[in-house]
Amino acid sequence: MSSRETPRRATIADVARHAGVATSTASVVFSGKAKVAAATRERVLAAATELGYAGPDPRAASLRRGRSGIVAVVLEGELRAAFLDPVTTAMMDGLTEGLADLSAGILLLRDEPGDEGSALANAPVDAFVLIGCSGRMRDSLEVVRGRGLPVVVIEGDAGEGIPRITLDNTAASADIARHLHDLGHRDVAIVTLHLNSDRERGVVTPERLAAATVDVAVDRLAGLRQVFPDAPAISASGSLIDEGARVGRMLLADAATRPTAVIAQSDLLAAGVVRAAEELGLRVPGDLSVAGFDGIAVDGLSHLTLTTSVQPAVDKGRAAGEQVARMLHGEPGTSQHLTCRLRVGTTTAAPAVR
Amino acid sequence: MSSRETPRRATIADVARHAGVATSTASVVFSGKAKVAAATRERVLAAATELGYAGPDPRAASLRRGRSGIVAVVLEGELRAAFLDPVTTAMMDGLTEGLADLSAGILLLRDEPGDEGSALANAPVDAFVLIGCSGRMRDSLEVVRGRGLPVVVIEGDAGEGIPRITLDNTAASADIARHLHDLGHRDVAIVTLHLNSDRERGVVTPERLAAATVDVAVDRLAGLRQVFPDAPAISASGSLIDEGARVGRMLLADAATRPTAVIAQSDLLAAGVVRAAEELGLRVPGDLSVAGFDGIAVDGLSHLTLTTSVQPAVDKGRAAGEQVARMLHGEPGTSQHLTCRLRVGTTTAAPAVR
DNA sequence: TTGTAGGCGTTATCAG
DNA sequence: CTGATAACGCCTACAA
Numbered sequence: 063m064s065s066r067e068t069p070r071r072a073t074i075a076d077v078a079r080h081a082g083v084a085t086s087t088a089s090v091v092f093s094g095k096a097k098v099a100a101a102t103r104e105r106v107l108a109a110a111t112e113l114g115y116a117g118p119d120p121r122a123a124s125l126r127r128g129r130s131g132i133v134a135v136v137l138e139g140e141l142r143a144a145f146l147d148p149v150t151t152a153m154m155d156g157l158t159e160g161l162a163d164l165s166a167g168i169l170l171l172r173d174e175p176g177d178e179g180s181a182l183a184n185a186p187v188d189a190f191v192l193i194g195c196s197g198r199m200r201d202s203l204e205v206v207r208g209r210g211l212p213v214v215v216i217e218g219d220a221g222e223g224i225p226r227i228t229l230d231n232t233a234a235s236a237d238i239a240r241h242l243h244d245l246g247h248r249d250v251a252i253v254t255l256h257l258n259s260d261r262e263r264g265v266v267t268p269e270r271l272a273a274a275t276v277d278v279a280v281d282r283l284a285g286l287r288q289v290f291p292d293a294p295a296i297s298a299s300g301s302l303i304d305e306g307a308r309v310g311r312m313l314l315a316d317a318a319t320r321p322t323a324v325i326a327q328s329d330l331l332a333a334g335v336v337r338a339a340e341e342l343g344l345r346v347p348g349d350l351s352v353a354g355f356d357g358i359a360v361d362g363l364s365h366l367t368l369t370t371s372v373q374p375a376v377d378k379g380r381a382a383g384e385q386v387a388r389m390l391h392g393e394p395g396t397s398q399h400l401t402c403r404l405r406v407g408t409t410t411a412a413p414a415v416r
Numbered sequence: 417m418s419s420r421e422t423p424r425r426a427t428i429a430d431v432a433r434h435a436g437v438a439t440s441t442a443s444v445v446f447s448g449k450a451k452v453a454a455a456t457r458e459r460v461l462a463a464a465t466e467l468g469y470a471g472p473d474p475r476a477a478s479l480r481r482g483r484s485g486i487v488a489v490v491l492e493g494e495l496r497a498a499f500l501d502p503v504t505t506a507m508m509d510g511l512t513e514g515l516a517d518l519s520a521g522i523l524l525l526r527d528e529p530g531d532e533g534s535a536l537a538n539a540p541v542d543a544f545v546l547i548g549c550s551g552r553m554r555d556s557l558e559v560v561r562g563r564g565l566p567v568v569v570i571e572g573d574a575g576e577g578i579p580r581i582t583l584d585n586t587a588a589s590a591d592i593a594r595h596l597h598d599l600g601h602r603d604v605a606i607v608t609l610h611l612n613s614d615r616e617r618g619v620v621t622p623e624r625l626a627a628a629t630v631d632v633a634v635d636r637l638a639g640l641r642q643v644f645p646d647a648p649a650i651s652a653s654g655s656l657i658d659e660g661a662r663v664g665r666m667l668l669a670d671a672a673t674r675p676t677a678v679i680a681q682s683d684l685l686a687a688g689v690v691r692a693a694e695e696l697g698l699r700v701p702g703d704l705s706v707a708g709f710d711g712i713a714v715d716g717l718s719h720l721t722l723t724t725s726v727q728p729a730v731d732k733g734r735a736a737g738e739q740v741a742r743m744l745h746g747e748p749g750t751s752q753h754l755t756c757r758l759r760v761g762t763t764t765a766a767p768a769v770r
Numbered sequence: 771t772t773g774t775a776g777g778c779g780t781t782a783t784c785a786g
Numbered sequence: 787c788t789g790a791t792a793a794c795g796c797c798t799a800c801a802a
Contacts, residue, residue: 071564073779084789089781099787116562120540121484122779125475125794130540132486132523141508141522145499146715154495167535169486169521181521186474186484186540208470210425303715330715341719361500361657361684365695427795438773443797453771476795479778 072113081109092118124186133161133386134169134187136202138194139259141170147301148330148358150193153216153379157191160383164390173202182206189386194218194278212389214382217278225395227381231278234371234402235285235327238353241369241404242323243289245412247351252286252295253309253326253335255279263309266295282327282355298331303360306334307341314342314350322351322413329354329370333363336409347411357405367407374400426467435463446472478540487515487740488523488541490556492548493613495524501655502684502712504547507570507733511545514737518744527556536560543740548572548632566743568736571632579749581735585632588725588756589639589681592707595723595758596677597643599766601705605667606640606649607660607680607689609633617663620649636681636709652685657714660688661695668696668704676705676767683708683724687717690763701765711759721761728754 078088083102090096091106098106109115124130135157137144144150158168166188171181173192182205189212192199203220206213213220216227242250254266257274264270266283274280283295296312298305306326313335314320326332332354339350346352346366357372377400385395432442437456444450445460452460463469478484489511491498498504512522520542525535527546536559543566546553557574560567567574570581596604608620611628618624620637628634637649650666652659660680667689668674680686686708693704700706700720711726731754739749 074781075779085779086781086783086790087788090788093781095781097787102788114564116564117537118781119479119779120538121475121479121482122794123538123781124540125473125479125778125796126780126782128475128794130475131535131538132540134521141505141512145505145508146502148500151495151499154499158495165535167488167523167525167539169523171521181485181519183471184474184477184485185521186478186486210468210470428797429795439796440774440798441772444772447797449798451771456772472797473795476778477797479780479794480796480798482778 072110072115074115074118077106077109077113077115080113081105089118129188129390130186131164131166132169132185132187133164133166133383134171134182134185134190136171136173136182136190136192136199136206138173138199141172143300144193148360149328149356149373149375152358152375153193153382156376156379156381157383158379159376160380160385161387162383164387173199180205183209187211188390189213191216191382191386192218192220194276212386212395214385214389214395216378216382219277225385225389226397227378227385228397228399229278229373229378230399230401231281232285232288234373234404235282235325235355236288237285237402237404238325238355238369238371239286239289241406242325242351242353242410245323245351245410247323247413249321249413250290250293250323250325251313251321252283252290252293253306253313253324253331254283254295254297255327255331256300257297261299262297263299263305264297266297270297279327286325293325298327301328301330303330303334303337306331307338308334310335310338311341314338314344320350323353323410324350325353327355329356329358329360329368332368332370332409333360336363336366336368347409349414351410351413353410355402357402366409369407369410370405371402372405373402426464426469428469428472431460431463431467431469434467435459443472483542483744484540485518485520486523486539486541487518487520487737488525488536488539488544490525490527490536490544490546490553490560492527492553495526497654498547502714503682503710503727503729506712506729507547507736510730510733510735511737512733513730514734514739515741516737518741527553534559537563541565542744543567545570545736545740546572546574548630566740566749568739568743568749570732570736573631579739579743580751581732581739582751582753583632583727583732584753584755585635586639586642588727588758589636589679589709590642591639591756591758592679592709592723592725593640593643595760596679596705596707596764599677599705599764601677601767603675603767604644604647604677604679605675606637606644606647607663607667607678607685608637608649608651609655609681609685610653611651615653616651617653617659618651620651624651633681640679647679652680655682655684657684657688657691660685661691662688664689664692665696668692668698674704677707677764678704679707681709683710683712683714683722686722686724686763687714690717690720690722701763703768705764705767707764709756711756720763723761723764724759725756726759727756 354370
């Protein structure tokens with residue numbers, strides 16, 4: 063107790079001693095878990111400010127409580143790439159909502175394939191939400207399962223008894239295709255999302271399709287091909303407007319082989335296709351119909367309303383959050399299947415008569 | 417030790433006992449902090465798998481070590497809004513890098529104005545990075561300072577002894593203005609970022625400017641007005657392409673009062689202005705010069721290269737991360753001032769002769 | 771190389 | 787309403 067000790071931060075015990083009460087009493091003053099006489103509370107609070115005590119140490123509290131109040135969100139690939147995607151950000155929003163009761167923080171984690179010492183294995187979190195579980199992600203899944211904490215997977219397959227939040231990607235895609243078919247289109251091209259982590263741009267051959275690991279892309283393509291079995295498809299390297307424009311140019315450059323409609327697997331890609339069309343002097347939807355997927359507000363496409371399938375991105379996140387909350391309460395988590403809704407905009411119309 | 421006990425998760429002590437070694441030995445096997453005979457290690461590992469022990473409990477470990485391995489990033493406003501901004505995402509990238517040595521996770525936090533029980537006050541984190549410290553943010557700052565943890569502020573004023581990462585917004589803006597002045601422009605209009613948390617769109621009057629709380633907007637405007645003291649300015653409600661287009665239309669609609677150049681305080685806004693100009697049939701840079709700020713790759717502006725001031729967004733984040741790392745090592749944090757670089761693109765040229 | 775013991779700062783429980 | 791006490795699960799001197 064000599065004064066040359068390192069000025070260790072005050073603990074709740076110090077405060078209690080200083081205030082002349084028991085540690086437990088001081089604890090209760092801060093947690094509010096029981097009633098305390100106003101006078102005692104004052105004394106404790108006074109002692110606290112005097113000692114510069116800023117409240118219970120969260121680390122100690124989480125050990126004691128067995129809860130850290132943090133939920134990990136595991137994203138595939140670069141964090142920044144994830145946040146470039148409006149669907150992801152919307153989902154995060156929903157997640158925050160769904161988790162609101164827990165007032166839990168969200169810890170962003172990448173799915174780093176392995177190694178010990180990884181954040182995945184050592185982060186002091188109460189639960190995990192995995193997003194877009196594919197390929198590498200499966201390794202992460204192992205680590206996470208091993209920790210025995212609640213896990214929820216959004217748009218991915220996690221196997222045995224792990225609650226999933228899924229979308230009717232195939233059916234929704236078929237709806238879009240049917241819409242175009244009904245308008246009279248027979249010559250349709252497809253722009254898919256990236257098929258796996260190489261993110262290679264190019265024609266989607268049966269071989270590449272078989273090797274694809276991104277379920278979303280595969281499922282949506284399946285739906286589209288239910289209606290247009292022979293529609294050619296090109297995979298984009300990512301969901302970006304400029305990427306859509308690039309693929310769009312590939313598709314539209316040659317007037318002879320130009321389709322009457324292009325279906326893109328995301329709104330950003332679709333916006334890019336619209337851009338490519340306009341560059342080439344084609345009018346949308348007069349000369350070319352374009353449809354997307356997601357139903358997000360595309361920044362920079364103000365003059366047109368995209369025909370698209372509106373996915374409940376916020377709901378997806380919220381559902382995941384709610385399941386996590388339930389599981390943290392000891393109830394079993396359940397899977398949820400959400401559906402998309404076709405929204406007909408101003409970018410699709412009957413093909414021009416030739 | 418009766419078998420009807422709740423099947424409590426195994427602890428490292430259980431594993432040790434099961435393997436017939438001391439707890440400390442088992443601990444060392446997992447932490448790798450000392451050499452252990454291969455045979456003993458095997459036995460410990462075997463015992464662990466047998467008991468379903470997935471490694472040390474991070475909560476207990478962080479209490480013991482006094483570190484949780486998590487750094488909080490406090491953002492102003494909605495999380496999703498923050499991530500809609502490419503500069504922010506780039507910065508987060510840099511931050512991740514700067515923090516790499518610590519292999520720390522990043523906990524996303526909003527600056528919720530106060531209340532106890534807030535994540536800001538209770539999250540088990542080792543340090544804080546505050547971004548765009550303004551207005552409400554100051555309350556958050558109080559809470560955070562109270563906790564006595566390392567704090568770094570990016571583009572904001574945190575007062576007394578708190579390391580800041582700042583940008584030469586004023587000087588860089590003056591550079592842009594000078595570039596346009598040199599080209600011969602005298603009739604220039606400005607589109608500013610939002611001035612405060614209301615995000616009101618409209619003419620920037622001296623009164624509004626005086627009440628502005630967003631330093632970045634104010635500083636950049638000051639730089640521009642060094643060169644064009646009388647340039648009219650309109651504040652945007654946020655940094656988005658569509659918002660830039662909206663303000664752009666306000667500025668360009670009337671041919672009589674139309675400026676020969678528009679300087680926007682962000683690239684996204686500038687892209688919107690370009691869009692508005694194109695809609696009105698104006699050519700950029702032939703009929704109108706447009707400049708931005710940030711130097712990001714604007715998704716959806718592929719045909720033009722924006723004249724802009726390239727800010728070291730990634731470096732900003734990295735610098736913050738490095739300071740945090742230093743402070744966590746017990747060294748004092750130091751402020752860093754970073755500079756932008758003018759990049760002349762294809763959107764500015766001499767004004768048309770009239 | 772392995773074992774022992776003490777404490778990290780809280781909070782839950784239970785008695786007064 | 788307040789107080790004593792025992793964990794929470796781990797780590798790390800220090801001793802053997």
